[in-house]
Amino acid sequence: MTRHIIRRLLQAIPTLIGVTLLSYMIMSFAPGGPLSFLGIANPQETSADVVADLEQKFGLSDPWYIQYGRWLIGTDIIFRLPQSETAATQDDAATTTRSTARTSNSVQGCSVLATERQGILRGDFGCSFKWRRPVVDLIAERLPATMELGIATLFVALFLGVPIGLFAAVTRGSLFDNFTRVFAVVGNAVPSFWMGLMLLLLFAFTLDILPSGGRCERMRVRLEDGSSGGCADVVPIYNRLEYLILPVFVLSLSGIAGYSRYMRTSMLDTINSDYVRTARAKGLTSRSVWLNHAARNALIPLATFLGPALVGVIGGAAITETIFSWPGLGRLIVEAVTNRDYPVIMASVIISALLTVIAYIISDVLYALFDPRIRF
Amino acid sequence: MASDATIAKLEMEELDQHVQSRSHWQRAMYQLSHDYLTLLALGVVVLLTLLAIFAPQISTYVTGYRFDEENLSRTFSPPSYEHALGTDEQGRDHLTRLIWGGQVSLGIAFFASILSLTIGVTLGLFTGYYGGIVDDVMMWFITTLNSIPSLFLLLIISSVLGPSPVNLILVLGFLGWTGTMRLVRGETFTLREREFIVAARAMGASNARIMASHILPNIISIVIITLAIDIGVLILVESGLSFLGFGIPSFIPSWGNMLTNAQAYFQRAPHLVVMPGLLITITVLCLYVIGDGLRDAFDPTVND
Numbered sequence: 001m002t003r004h005i006i007r008r009l010l011q012a013i014p015t016l017i018g019v020t021l022l023s024y025m026i027m028s029f030a031p032g033g034p035l036s037f038l039g040i041a042n043p044q045e046t047s048a049d050v051v052a053d054l055e056q057k058f059g060l061s062d063p064w065y066i067q068y069g070r071w072l073i074g075t076d077i078i079f080r081l082p083q084s085e086t087a088a089t090q091d092d093a094a095t096t097t098r099s100t101a102r103t104s105n106s107v108q109g110c111s112v113l114a115t116e117r118q119g120i121l122r123g124d125f126g127c128s129f130k131w132r133r134p135v136v137d138l139i140a141e142r143l144p145a146t147m148e149l150g151i152a153t154l155f156v157a158l159f160l161g162v163p164i165g166l167f168a169a170v171t172r173g174s175l176f177d178n179f180t181r182v183f184a185v186v187g188n189a190v191p192s193f194w195m196g197l198m199l200l201l202l203f204a205f206t207l208d209i210l211p212s213g214g215r216c217e218r219m220r221v222r223l224e225d226g227s228s229g230g231c232a233d234v235v236p237i238y239n240r241l242e243y244l245i246l247p248v249f250v251l252s253l254s255g256i257a258g259y260s261r262y263m264r265t266s267m268l269d270t271i272n273s274d275y276v277r278t279a280r281a282k283g284l285t286s287r288s289v290w291l292n293h294a295a296r297n298a299l300i301p302l303a304t305f306l307g308p309a310l311v312g313v314i315g316g317a318a319i320t321e322t323i324f325s326w327p328g329l330g331r332l333i334v335e336a337v338t339n340r341d342y343p344v345i346m347a348s349v350i351i352s353a354l355l356t357v358i359a360y361i362i363s364d365v366l367y368a369l370f371d372p373r374i375r376f
Numbered sequence: 377m378a379s380d381a382t383i384a385k386l387e388m389e390e391l392d393q394h395v396q397s398r399s400h401w402q403r404a405m406y407q408l409s410h411d412y413l414t415l416l417a418l419g420v421v422v423l424l425t426l427l428a429i430f431a432p433q434i435s436t437y438v439t440g441y442r443f444d445e446e447n448l449s450r451t452f453s454p455p456s457y458e459h460a461l462g463t464d465e466q467g468r469d470h471l472t473r474l475i476w477g478g479q480v481s482l483g484i485a486f487f488a489s490i491l492s493l494t495i496g497v498t499l500g501l502f503t504g505y506y507g508g509i510v511d512d513v514m515m516w517f518i519t520t521l522n523s524i525p526s527l528f529l530l531l532i533i534s535s536v537l538g539p540s541p542v543n544l545i546l547v548l549g550f551l552g553w554t555g556t557m558r559l560v561r562g563e564t565f566t567l568r569e570r571e572f573i574v575a576a577r578a579m580g581a582s583n584a585r586i587m588a589s590h591i592l593p594n595i596i597s598i599v600i601i602t603l604a605i606d607i608g609v610l611i612l613v614e615s616g617l618s619f620l621g622f623g624i625p626s627f628i629p630s631w632g633n634m635l636t637n638a639q640a641y642f643q644r645a646p647h648l649v650v651m652p653g654l655l656i657t658i659t660v661l662c663l664y665v666i667g668d669g670l671r672d673a674f675d676p677t678v679n680d
Contacts, residue, residue: 014516015516015520018520019520019524022524026533026536185664185668188660188664189612189660189664190653190660191657191660193616194649194653194657195653197635197653198650201642201646205643311523314525315525315527315528316527318527318528319527319616319620323639333531334620337532349529349532352525353523356525
């Protein structure tokens with residue numbers, strides 16, 4: 001088991017390297033090139049001297065793999081390697097900027113033009129163009145909101161989807177079975193943002209019984225500086241459940257549809273297996289057979305669903321969070337793409353990929369734990 | 377029980393002598409022609425497609441408005457005789473825009489899924505057939521691509537390229553092929569070991585010939601099923617992107633970006649919210665039903 005986990009962790013490394021390469025490529029192909037990454041919107045309008053100076057300062061004329069490596073593991077390790085001829089001048093430039101960078105880093109904000117970077121492997125994702133704050137801080141503020149939404153969604157989807165699927169399998173061909181089948185297909189076909197809009201129209205504006213968005217009462221005020229507002233520490237979650245209802249419903253709809261269908265198939269498979277027939281034959285009640293014998297085994301494959309489900313929630317949250325003004329990672333990335341805030345975009349991509357990979361590994365391990373037949 | 381089964385088997389054999397034999401395709405067509413739900417869904421999709429294709433003619437002769445014809449004295453008017461579904465914030469006819477929006481949404485989803493299917497089937501065939509290092513590299517690439525939430529990638533790349541229908545087709549097509557590729561790869565893996573492939577190779581058929589005329593025909597039914605479902609999924613994705621403002625530029629109506637505008641004004645004009653979403657739902661629903669029906673028709677072993 002431990003060996004399997006270690007192997008899965010090792011397998012994740014090439015994937016994560018691929019993700020960093022991909023997001024680095026996106027930055028390089030961004031309109032304006034890497035200079036736009038330094039906060040210069042129109043390189044053509046900037047004087048050639050300034051551009052040359054910046055290119056020299058940040059080593060932009062180096063081959064791409066050197067720049068990539070520098071971005072990955074930091075300027076203090078890779079910066080000097082390629083420049084053997086100009087080493088002396090580079091050193092001077094580096095020392096002067098190093099001191100300025102340090103002073104600007106000591107404050108809460110950060111400098112987009114800091115030449116010294118720790119590298120993303122050490123958690124330095126740079127500075128947000130828009131908010132002038134370290135990207136890591138921004139993400140750390142937004143991530144709990146997304147996790148809150150994601151976990152609530154997963155909870156609702158599982159607790160509704162699984163029983164629906166089980167019951168549909170047990171009463172195969174009944175009105176309930178057919179109704180949930182239709183519901184599942186429709187649930188997958190409805191665009192989530194339209195669903196969200198219709199629900200807002202009904203519950204927030206027409207009936208006026210649910211809030212029209214946000215995570216808690218005082219959130220909007222705090223969002224001005226790009227932070228998510230301290231809802232979680234100020235208002236306990238049971239006091240702001242009404243803010244969760246609509247987004248969680250919209251996000252969990254496809255989950256309910258998916259799980260119920262999947263559970264139904266899985267349950268039908270187990271119901272038709274020999275040991276269930278034996279249990280029936282020895283005179284156990286239907287309820288006992290279904291719940292104690294069949295359902296437990298039918299639940300096992302669901303473990304493999306958890307990883308992809310979490311990814312779906314993180315990805316799908318971008319739209320739902322936008323509709324319901326939920327201050328999470330998804331909305332952060334939509335805002336970052338709108339503002340061309342590349343450090344935030346790259347960091348969100350890498351961190352969501354990291355979460356995804358971890359989620360896949362966890363669901364893999366859970367599967368092995370739940371099913372004793374699986375040996376590694 | 378046993379005797380029942382034998383009797384049933386005998387009956388089947390007797391029946392077989394009277395029933396004329398059908399090819400795989402004939403059998404599938406026969407099954408489809410008796411699947412009324414699928415036929416209904418097909419009818420709806422064909423109708424919507426025709427409306428989309430003839431959108432210019434319809435807007436000239438039937439509704440009588442251009443999709444960008446503004447009338448600032450009649451903004452947010454509710455459904456009336458002049459405007460069957462009302463007007464939007466710039467006084468444009470909602471029905472006309474819906475029909476044009478169908479052209480954009482259906483067209484983009486159709487061409488993007490053709491593109492992604494072409495890429496997915498070609499790569500799936502190659503990696504499944506050759507295996508080895510080609511397969512390892514492809515699988516690494518796919519795992520990498522799949523570990524980033526696809527909406528994020530779509531958002532980023534379409535914002536880098538800028539909003540336009542052609543860019544959107546390219547982005548959706550070039551990012552959406554991984555599922556198809558995996559499916560085709562798996563099928564090719566199993567087909568590659570079958571006797572008829574070995575026989576073809578023994579007769580001196582080249583790799584290209586084996587892939588094109590022996591493996592491809594065997595996976596074409598999967599491809600058709602995937603196409604139907606893919607178009608549905610891509611309509612949802614396209615409308616989601618356009619809704620966020622990264623898909624279709626807002627002066628071209630699409631079902632997705634019509635909802636963006638509707639969200640801004642939906643307290644004043646709730647009628648603008650309902651129709652675009654309803655059309656998306658109906659179209660996607662019908663495409664899913666068609667996909668299911670095709671699966672039933674082509675794959676008799678799958679029973680729900």
